[in-house]
Amino acid sequence: MHELSIAMSIVELAQEESDRRxxxxxxxxxxxxxxxxxxxxxxxxSSYEMACEDTPLQGSRLQVExxxxxxxxxxxxxxxxxxxxxxxxxxxxxxxxxxxVQGKELLVVGLEVEE
Amino acid sequence: xxxxxxxxEVRENVFKQNDIVARALRERFREAGVFVVSLVxxxxxxxxxxxxxxxxxxxRQFRVAALVGDLATENDAARLARSQVxxxxxxxxxxxxxxxxxxERSLEGWKLDELDFLFIExxxxxxxxxxxxxxxxxxxxxxxxxxxxxxxxKYPTIFNSADVAVITKADLAEAVEFDALTANRNIQAVRPxxxxxxxxxxxxxxxxxxxDFLVFRRTLAREVSASQPANASAASD
Numbered sequence: 420m421h422e423l424s425i426a427m428s429i430v431e432l433a434q435e436e437s438d439r440r441x442x443x444x445x446x447x448x449x450x451x452x453x454x455x456x457x458x459x460x461x462x463x464x465s466s467y468e469m470a471c472e473d474t475p476l477q478g479s480r481l482q483v484e485x486x487x488x489x490x491x492x493x494x495x496x497x498x499x500x501x502x503x504x505x506x507x508x509x510x511x512x513x514x515x516x517x518x519x520v521q522g523k524e525l526l527v528v529g530l531e532v533e534e
Numbered sequence: 535x536x537x538x539x540x541x542x543e544v545r546e547n548v549f550k551q552n553d554i555v556a557r558a559l560r561e562r563f564r565e566a567g568v569f570v571v572s573l574v575x576x577x578x579x580x581x582x583x584x585x586x587x588x589x590x591x592x593x594r595q596f597r598v599a600a601l602v603g604d605l606a607t608e609n610d611a612a613r614l615a616r617s618q619v620x621x622x623x624x625x626x627x628x629x630x631x632x633x634x635x636x637x638e639r640s641l642e643g644w645k646l647d648e649l650d651f652l653f654i655e656x657x658x659x660x661x662x663x664x665x666x667x668x669x670x671x672x673x674x675x676x677x678x679x680x681x682x683x684x685x686x687x688k689y690p691t692i693f694n695s696a697d698v699a700v701i702t703k704a705d706l707a708e709a710v711e712f713d714a715l716t717a718n719r720n721i722q723a724v725r726p727x728x729x730x731x732x733x734x735x736x737x738x739x740x741x742x743x744x745x746d747f748l749v750f751r752r753t754l755a756r757e758v759s760a761s762q763p764a765n766a767s768a769a770s771d
Contacts, residue, residue, distance in 0.1 A: 421629070421630055421661075421662040421665065424629070425548060425665075428548050428549075428551070429548055432546050432548065432550075436544055436546070440542065443542075447539075449541070450548075455691050455694060455695075456665060456691075457662065457664035457665035457691045457692070457695070458665060504690045504691070504724070505687045505690055505723060505724060506723050506724075507690075507723065507724055507725065507726055508726070515723075515726035515727075516726055517694070517725050517727060517728070519694070524547070525547065525548040525549060526545060526546065526547055526548065527544055527545075527546040527548060528543065528544065528545060529541045529542060529544060530541065530542045530544060531539050531540070531541050531542075532539060532540060532541075532542055533538070533539060534538040534539065534540055
């Protein structure tokens with residue numbers, strides 16, 4: 420269970436961005452969560468609420484967009500979805516590949532703030 | 535509830551702090567010429583036993599040291615100290631994984647350029663360590679024959695984050711009817727082309743192959759490093 424420390428990093432990160440913009444009130448944090456990031460969405464959501472307590476972000480939402488795993492398939496010469504995380508092969512032609520090009524990220528991509 | 539909202543676009547990596555420290559560590563390791571290998575596995579897969587044996591055998595020819603992560607005890611460090619190489623325990627408290635900053639702190643006062651190999655044993659956990667780069671050159675994921683062949687499918691993220699799979703406790707394979715073919719197929723399914731080494735620290739079967747592999751990969755890394763200008767690795771990502 421490392422989601423709480425990750426949630427705290429997210430709150431800290433959002434807080435820094437808010438401070439940089441003169442302390443705007445954050446209503447929601449938008450997050451891109453790769454399916455290979457090692458972070459579980461449900462655990463992160465409940466941890467986020469805890470991490471927000473007694474901070475200016477208390478009451479804000481965490482909006483998570485789960486990002487699928489994309490691999491680079493040499494045969495298709497393209498970035499394509501992986502068959503599944505239990506089967507690292509190209510979902511189009513079936514060629515096995517370990518070249519992950521998307522899906523490991525955990526990115527704060529947007530902050531919803533009051534006008 | 536009519537207050538309007540707008541979205542500020544940002545792009546901040548949540549693991550940024552760890553990644554920055556890990557990158558700096560990797561560069562430091564490269565400059566010092568020390569080959570850093572980390573070990574991850576579930577609790578009880580045999581990380582400490584493998585490390586104990588590896589340190590004992592490698593120290594005949596190389597200068598080796600180890601950092602070991604544990605939630606609460608110093609037992610692992612005490613065990614590893616028997617191999618008579620420098621060992622330091624990192625007690626993580628309630629933290630279920632090692633982070634790059636913990637490694638950095640533990641290395642204070644160490645002369646890295648006087649080492650050939652540094653091993654980092656992570657906390658026994660197949661989930662959390664996968665998100666944290668420690669600046670290592672090679673990440674080993676251990677799978678003991680007693681755990682079952684489907685571990686890679688259950689924990690694809692950690693297997694995918696590793697470079698080499700080591701199947702441990704091979705001396706028990708027959709007793710637990712371990713199906714090596716299925717295990718290998720499952721490893722390859724989540725990480726195509728991952729090298730797999732099977733060994734037993736008890737019978738020593740496969741140990742020499744494992745040590746040869748480490749030495750070979752270290753030589754390879756030094757050749758690559760020598761052919762690259764400084765900071766090339768840091769600039770590429």
